Amino acid sequence: MVQITVKMMLISGSVLLLLAFPAVISEVVDFSECSEFFFEGKSPVIPGVLENSLSQDNRYKTICQKYENSYRFATLFDTTNKVPVFSAYKFTAAAQISRLRDGWMIELQLELFNDGMGVPYANQAIDEDYFYNNQNVGRGHLFPSCHSPDKVFAQSTFTLTNTVPQKESFNSGSWNRMEIETKDLMGKYCVDEMDQNKVLAHVLTGAVPGNNKLNERVNIPSFMWMTFCCYNNSSQSWISQAYWAPNEDENKADNITIAERSLQELQEFLSTKWVKITQLFDNSCTK
Template sequence: MKMRLFVVSMLLVLGFPFIMSEVVDSFNICSQFFFSKQPPMIKSILENSVSQDNNRYKLICQRYKNAYKFATLYDTKNRIPVFSAYGYIGHCKGRPHIPWMIEPQLEALDSEMREPCVKQAYSGDYWAQKNFTRGHLFPNGHANDKITAKSTFTLTNTVPQYENFNNGSWNSMEKKVRSFMDSHCHDKDNPNETLAYVLTGSVPSKNTLLNKRVNIPSHMWTVFCCYNSSDSTWVSEAHWAENIDESEDQDKTISAKSLVELQQFLTKVYNRRFKLFSNDCSENKQKKVIYMY
């Protein structure tokens, strides 16, 4: 506790905004953000809710204003999240005006503060980089209130995205998915309430921002699982796309895919098994996959 207070104090002195979230040993602490309270299984990275390489992959229960808002698996080597997980229960309008925050618990800082952000990105990583923006994994446009929207502005929830990709096809897809979840996704125990379990992640590449610290993902991916009370089924839908310059393809769209297809894609590019939702987003062996387009 004393170390954390020291870290926070030093970050304040240096002008680093921070989020008071928690780096945890198990996602059981904030399991409510995962379908059936079960985080993804990523072979040799995340199994049984626990990091398999705690020196590199950190589990963060993103806490803001004394409440958990979402969860993140963070890669301290590439300084980008593997994924963020959240429950979609509706959205509010407007983008918060708030400084980008960092997570003090990721750092073992000394009194000289020679390297304030060894294990994570900070805003300075982006300052000299053209054409890239800080792309949310849990988008603030999917937050149900202003406090939750502000909580998404932590750099442990962002990756470098090409600006016209983030504001182009990826943004359009996020809005379409949001509209679909508003219309079709319900809390099984309370059909009048909206609820979907969402995972959004990135695939690291061999490229970094100019200062050689922060990985530029080759792809972005997202998938949701929810209960459709109109036909009493659990449904899922996935999207992924290359993180590329879209200046010459401004009409690009991102097609809807199945959960199974996304797991196969991630298993191939990571060369390790992925299982994103317990029982493939179903309470039984039968599942239905739906498409928006």
Template sequence: MHLFVSAVLLVLCSPFIVAEVVESFSTCSSMFFKEEPPEIKGVLEHSTSQDNNRYKLICQKYEGEYRYATLYDISAKIPLFSAYKFTAVNKNPPHIPWMIEPQLNTLDGSMSDPGENQAADRDYWKQKKQEWERGHLFPNGHAPDEITAESTYTLTNTVPQNTKFNKGSWRSMEQSVRLFMETNCRDENNPDDILAYVLTGAVPGDKRLNNRVNIPSHMWTVFCCFNPKTLFWESKAHWAENKDEKNPIPIPDKTLGILEEFLGNKFKQSSLFSRDCNQFFDVKDYHPNPWFLSQFQRHFVHG
């Protein structure tokens, strides 16, 4: 009876995000470059989960629209990645309660714990020291509007992230990447618009928060976007250890290939973006293709 009462209280105190646990990411494929989700051997292949009892595909739907996509590990109780499109920056950060995903739980009247398959607020309350906090994968600071920013406040979009790391080098990198994408990434079909495809994820570690929620060993992120100067789709990646830091340490730019190699050592095989986005986005030194450049300019000047 105590478990049932606790479960009811948790449900009443935890707002729901109206998302969808789906069989295939084809439901929200627009969140991915070329509508192709990552390939992670034994985890996610051909847009479908390879172990539906563990890896859940979530199309994060909020206020009637799909906002982003998440691959969620119910065993670790953390997302492995969230995928979203960066198109603008919301200037008004939301202040709303953290939400949970109701479809990850079986709320059929049985005495089950609503936090059985996902993290809950209580997992973060029981710390003696606030060493770990809810770290966004899709950060609200990368959302294009206030509604989308609100949708990022679900525990299925967060992992236990070291507090100093989250507020230090990781936040600095997020802000730097946001400015870079605002300045350099454009919609291939409309150069006045910003567009970048972003994947941000976590590598499961060997420790648990509250003996329940996996604490990632590393955090990673990579974006792919059209470079109007070279007329190629290009990418840039970052990753770092999820650990305490006395002072923020700059997180260096890396290539997509090096990130995939790093993740390949953690998983059997990982392919994050199409090979069409394998070129490193470097604004310091670029060599535009004269023929493509003339075609691009001709299209938008005369078309």
């Protein structure tokens, strides 16, 4: 009787903790279930991490991010570091949406409780990890809300499985300027090859693990990167572009700009800083 009572108390405690956060009802499934977010329906090939849309290590979870009954984007999530490796999405337009502040969601399927005996949020970050930190980091989007086509898509990006601890001055400085620059570039030059009246680009944004942790739990990335692939309406050919920068404090007065790079340069950079990246996009966009 005592054992049952204790177990019920633990279950109740776990449920209360879970209820304290809004949950996004996404699905931890193979990326083949949401392949539309990847160029040519093919997710990146990262040896030992992700191949053929399947995780190659149990620490990495493939998430089809669902919000209001529809898939909105895809995320490869590292449960050991408690941060996403990358998020993949389609850029189809950018609506003028005021910054949303409706709270941050968590992913329930990442938390596997054994009859209520598990430790809540053992596999992902929570809001409290960011409270009162002295490392000058905040929640940095991978799929940024400013690249969203409407308010519902923008709301879907506010999940902690789509964020990494990012230096606040970097987030509001050079990284933000890059997000705006790419939004304008993709909106002007990227079209759907089958219907050139429509805007379309496939985007990957990710982070390279660092050596420091937030709240002794959540990995603080050393670098962040972004690349997009699209059909160019001027050259009538497939093009790609890439960016990366260190996740470091910035001086606003320096007005730092992140340099444009090629996709091949990004893949070579990631090979030296993380693991050998075989392919981020299909060969059509490898330039």
